[in-house]
Amino acid sequence: MCPTQNSLPKRSFETEKYKAYICLGDKENELGYFVRVTKGDSSKITVPLVRKSGETYIARNDEIAYIISLYEMLIQKRGKTVLRERVNSAIAADGTSLNSACPQGQNILQEAVTKSFIIYICGNDKPGSYVAIARIGNQKVTLPLSNSKESSTSKNESKNKQYVAIEGNTRYFLNRDVLKVVQGNQIRIKEKVLRWL
CATH class of the missing domain: 2.40.128 (Lipocalin)
Known part of the structure; x- marks a missing residue:
């Protein structure tokens, strides 16, 4: 080969x-x-x-x-x-696995792709972890989810989950439309979600 x-x-x-x-x-x-x-x-x-x-x-x-x-x-x-x-x-080459996206014992519940990141929401019965991986270089952030909210303006509209993870003064927000990373009061990253699986 x-x-x-x-x-x-x-x-x-x-x-x-x-x-x-x-x-x-x-x-x-x-x-x-x-x-x-x-x-x-x-x-x-x-x-x-x-x-x-x-x-x-x-x-x-x-x-x-x-x-x-x-x-x-x-x-x-x-x-x-x-x-x-x-x-x-x-x-x-030595046979070890390199790509476990979720923490051990958790499964991928949601996957989102933006221009720069792949984000996984992991858990079992309910969401528990936020994992963001840079698409180039593979730097990885794994955090517990603070909460996940469902919002809808009417009964006919589909519900839009928002996932939130916090690390110090940095907050990570993800929904089906956008990924936002806010540090203090400044938006550091705001990217459109290209794929929501």
């Missing part, structure tokens, strides 16, 4: 439709290679990596960019996203 003979992948990823690998580099491309295999027909592409930021790997082939992290795989053509899939598992 890796282009260099006898080379094992240093990272293995699995999404619903694909298996992907980050392979070691060689003299031609020291950063390494991105290899994607389609599960149904085993068709394979190999593309050289052009950048690495934390656990985010970016490979480029002409006008197509392949971006994979511990949490998502994106394919962009001329800057437009043409495919996005959640990474269900990410495994290091």
Whole structure:
């Protein structure tokens, strides 16, 4: 699967439709290679990596960019996203799992994607944790939820849950429309929710 003979992948990823690998580099491309295999027909592409930021790997082939992290795989053509899939598992070369989004024992109840972040609301019977992961670099914030409110202006409108997490003087607000991070009285981040799953 890796282009260099006898080379094992240093990272293995699995999404619903694909298996992907980050392979070691060689003299031609020291950063390494991105290899994607389609599960149904085993068709394979190999593309050289052009950048690495934390656990985010970016490979480029002409006008197509392949971006994979511990949490998502994106394919962009001329800057437009043409495919996005959640990474269900990410495994290091030694076999250890790399991508548990939720705290141990909790499941993903809600997923939101903004331009810069993937946010998970985790819990079991009810929401308990707020987890935000930067889409590039994978920096992660995990906090207990302070509360979750449901609001609706009329009985016919669908209810809009708002999740709130607090760390010191920083408050994180998430609903189906927007992510807001407020520090003191200043809005530090305000991003539209692109996907709400």
